[in-house]
Amino acid sequence: MQAKYISYQETGSFSKLVLDYINNEKELSAFYSFRPDMDGLAKAIEHRHFLGDRNVLAEVLKEQYQNLKPNKSVSKNIELLALNNTFTVTTGHQLNLFTGPLYFIYKIVTTINLAIELKMAHPDKNFVPVYWMATEDHDFDEINHVSVDEKNISWIQQTNGATGRLSTKTVAAAVLAYKGYLGISKNGKRIAKLVEQAYLEHDNLADATRFLVNNLFERYGLVIVNADEPRLKKQFASIITQDVIEQNSAKIIEETSDKLEANGYKSQVNGRDINFFYLKDELRERIILQNEKYTVNHTDISFTETELKAEIETHPERFSPNVVMRPMYQEVILPNIAYIGGGAEVAYWMQLKANFDFYKVDFPVLLLRNSALLIDKRSAQNIYSLGFELEDFFLPAEELKNIWVRKNSTAQLILADETRAINSIFDQIKLNAYKIDKTLSVSTDTAKQKTNHLLANLEKKLFRAEKRKHEVALIQIENVKKRLFPNGTLQERILNLAPMYVNYGEDFLSSCIENFEPLGGDFTLLLPS
Secondary structure (H helix, E strand, O other): OOOEEOOOHHOOOOHHHHHHHHOOOHHHHHHHOOOHHHHHHHHHHHOOOOOOOOOHHHHHHHHHOOOOOOHHHHHHHHOOOOOOOEEEEEEEOOHHHOOEEEHHHHHHHHHHHHHHHHHHHOOOEEEEEEEEEEEOOHHHHHHOEEEEEEEEEEOOOOOOOHHOOOOOOHHHHHHHHHHHHHHHHHHHHHHHHHHHHHHHHHOEEHHHHHHHHHHHHHHOOEEEEEEEOHHHHHHHHHHHHHHHOOOHHHHHHHHHHHHHOOOOOOOOOOOOOOOEEEEEOOEEEEEEEEOEEEEEOOOOOOOOOHHHHHHHHHOHEEEOOOOOHHHHHHHOOOOEEEEEHHHHHHHHHHHOOOHHHHHHOOOOOEEOOOEEOOOOOOHHHHHHHOOOOOHHHOOOOOHHHHHHHHHHHOOOOOHHHHHHHHHHHHHHHHHHHHHHOOOHHHHHHHHHHHHHHHHHHHHHHHHHHHHHOOHHHHHHHHHHHHHHHHHHOOOOHOOEEEHHHHOOOHHHHHHHHOOOOOOOEEEEEEEEE
């Protein structure tokens, strides 16, 4: 595949905060550590003081992979994590059914590519790409569906616990529906087999997701972490205790959010007084301080402060960080220097910087993941034959239609000259009227406004009439927009990997690896050769 790069601004799809971060606006400098470039990453490496237990990390990962028989590059990277000159670059994501929207794939690719670039820049050090599975997240409704061929495939299941622990016993119907879309081509059969093995031969969603993602990316050395593990949580126990008892993160994050909002940026997340859930078996509920007791919401479970401290010490795995404390847990147990996320993630991580500083945990470089639009051959041909450039199709459909009609019509559709001439006449009338009676100038202005309004409406009618003559081209514009921007939004936010894999196979993934530039700062347009 070929690639073309355009600025994020040209897409009209990214927030002010993201664009200002890319453009190094000074208003944001207090909310992150180092710039997302090679100099910033070098500083992050230099200043990284990792206090976690590398040997425990490597040991846990070996156990998590023991039934997977991973590629040598994965096994080597797990071994390397035990060495002091090894660092990670990490992305995190929920356990979306069948990998969910395409942007998940793009997050992984960005992470892999950054690790490769860092190794080239620092050959004396090792860099391991990591996918942090959000196994403790309990919002099943966000991950239980996938969009293929304008249809939603859903996994129907009732749950309120950690999704990583969720049994896959009821997923067979969703797998069957997904296979039905994949078809009988060589590529379709391969991905269908992977999905069957992942979801029908593994007992829980964490293991299923690890199997599928590993098979897609193991050749690139991607290491997949499930941090729902007692030995890893133990390293975070002191911060869990301090934050639950003192409720520091709630106050600190609120102050940071206020500062961001004062600079014109929206908050993405809101902390709570206690930013941990109680996690046991299929239960994941908020911890609330009531009447000097720590109670678990919707249960009879409660603790005194002494009992709570003992519970954290004995069973740290039962304390699950929410969205504002999960990133800190990650940075405590991984020798991480960069986090790769989407626009909303980059924004909410910025709300957390002061909290990291308070707990003396190093804050990673924040990197916006690569975003891409795959433009199929048919759509590309349509765009060029209509006289547009590829990037023009980020404009709204109506604007594209208007541009095309103006370019291709021989009729006079704009009444600007006529409007100016009539306004000039009215100005002369107003001057004459003023000489007769000063109050008549108001009446003249009113008549002028009405006439301008009539001319504007007439111009719209002329345009609509001309559009009807070019129905074929305008329908073509509409169809291309719908193909490239399903539901009127970026392709990567709706479509699943399936259509890309069925049409292009492994070439799709390798083309992403080849063309994505993690430090390039641009949006990628992919065109099949």
